[in-house]
Amino acid sequence: MTIPEIIAALINHSETLPREAIRAAIDQREAVTPELLRAMEAIADNPEHLFEAEGECLPVFALYVLAQFREARAYEPIVKMLHAPGEIPFDFVGGSLFADLGMIFASVYNGDPVPLQGLIENPDASEDARGAALRALGILVQRGQLPRETAAGYFRALFEGKLERQVSWVWSALVSEAAGLQDPGFLPEIRRAYVDDLVDAMWATFDEVEAGLCSGDWNHGERQDLVTDAIADLEWWETPDWDDYPVSEKAGAGPDSPEGSAADSAQPYVPPVWQKPVPIVKGPKIGRNDPCPCGSGKKYKKCCGKG
Numbered sequence: 001m002t003i004p005e006i007i008a009a010l011i012n013h014s015e016t017l018p019r020e021a022i023r024a025a026i027d028q029r030e031a032v033t034p035e036l037l038r039a040m041e042a043i044a045d046n047p048e049h050l051f052e053a054e055g056e057c058l059p060v061f062a063l064y065v066l067a068q069f070r071e072a073r074a075y076e077p078i079v080k081m082l083h084a085p086g087e088i089p090f091d092f093v094g095g096s097l098f099a100d101l102g103m104i105f106a107s108v109y110n111g112d113p114v115p116l117q118g119l120i121e122n123p124d125a126s127e128d129a130r131g132a133a134l135r136a137l138g139i140l141v142q143r144g145q146l147p148r149e150t151a152a153g154y155f156r157a158l159f160e161g162k163l164e165r166q167v168s169w170v171w172s173a174l175v176s177e178a179a180g181l182q183d184p185g186f187l188p189e190i191r192r193a194y195v196d197d198l199v200d201a202m203w204a205t206f207d208e209v210e211a212g213l214c215s216g217d218w219n220h221g222e223r224q225d226l227v228t229d230a231i232a233d234l235e236w237w238e239t240p241d242w243d244d245y246p247v248s249e250k251a252g253a254g255p256d257s258p259e260g261s262a263a264d265s266a267q268p269y270v271p272p273v274w275q276k277p278v279p280i281v282k283g284p285k286i287g288r289n290d291p292c293p294c295g296s297g298k299k300y301k302k303c304c305g306k307g
Contacts, residue, residue: 003031010058017237018061022230025065036062037073044077060097064234067107067227075108079115082129089126098128100233102135107226109140117154123164131173138177139225152181159189171198179209179218187213 001009001024009021025032039062059081066074082089082101089098105116116133119125137154140146155178163174171193178186187210193199194206212218227233 003028003035006032007035007058010061013057015238017231017234019231022061022065022234025061026068026230029069033066033069033071033073036066037071037077040066040074040077040081044080061230061234063097063104064100064227064230067104068230070226071108072110075105075110076115078105078108079119079133082119082132083122083125085124085126087126089129098132100227101129101132102139103226105133105136106139106143106145109136109145111145113137113140113146113150113154120158120170121162123166127169130168130170134170134173134177138180141181143225148181151177152183152186155181155186156189159186159193165196165198167198167200169200172200172203175199175204175209176218179213182213182216182218184214 001021006021006024006028009018010025013021025036039058043059062074063078066078116136119133120130122130137146137151141148141151155174158174159178163170175190175193178190190209190213191206194201199206209218
């Protein structure tokens with residue numbers, strides 16, 4: 001596949017993961033990287049378009065491929081992209097991407113933790129994005145790319161005032177990563193966070209955190225490393241619930257449109273550069289902290305909204 005064909009396949013794909021195009025991109029790393037970076041930079045420059053781009057998933061594929069490439073030039077655009085306010089980044093693709101976002105950040109890390117720290121401390125950014133940035137710092141410590149003392153000092157500063165003392169998922173992420181350093185010295189700060197009701201006890205109780213930290217085996221949730229196989233890490237894409245991960249067809253290109261035809265479908269439109277996709281229309285949004293509509297009694301983000 002040529003580079004234009006790869007980009008077109010990633011843009012005009014069906015609900016099936018475009019494995020062939022992703023493999024071709026990986027095989028042509030040097031040539032495809034500038035195109036994928038352009039997609040990241042376009043969204044980073046206009047992060048409010050993340051929601052509008054929900055049906056256009058080139059940036060999602062680019063995230064994983066650039067992470068597999070260890071492309072440090074993608075680090076700052078990706079972090080900048082995730083500064084989009086509120087739940088916009090989460091709405092972009094849902095919970096499955098955010099489950100991997102920490103390892104994506106760590107995979108493209110350029111040696112400077114300041115951009116991640118800026119995202120963590122941004123109260124207007126998505127809780128999920130901020131938590132993923134904390135997860136990335138934990139991964140970097142595990143890999144020896146960030147000194148443990150540096151991370152510990154930063155986590156302590158967050159406990160002591162750098163992080164707004166309002167209940168959020170960011171506090172759960174902070175407690176998790178601080179506990180992951182296996183330093184009992186964090187217990188007073190962690191205990192205070194629980195006393196002040198900043199941490200979601202449905203995620204983990206203080207007793208659970210204390211036991212794991214003191215025993216040296218704290219490991220709440222799956223411990224991640226780096227992206228090594230973009231296709232394998234994107235297997236979540238082929239989900240039966242496409243209401244959560246909608247894929248819109250480009251206007252005028254579908255076989256049911258007035259302009260559509262078998263010939264049109266065989267030769268998808270190839271844009272010269274990254275273009276803003278047509279917005280899609282969504283139904284009412286379930287709030288991340290609303291009761292889950294399945295009736296479990298849990299918050300949506302802790303139940304069906306986990307991804």
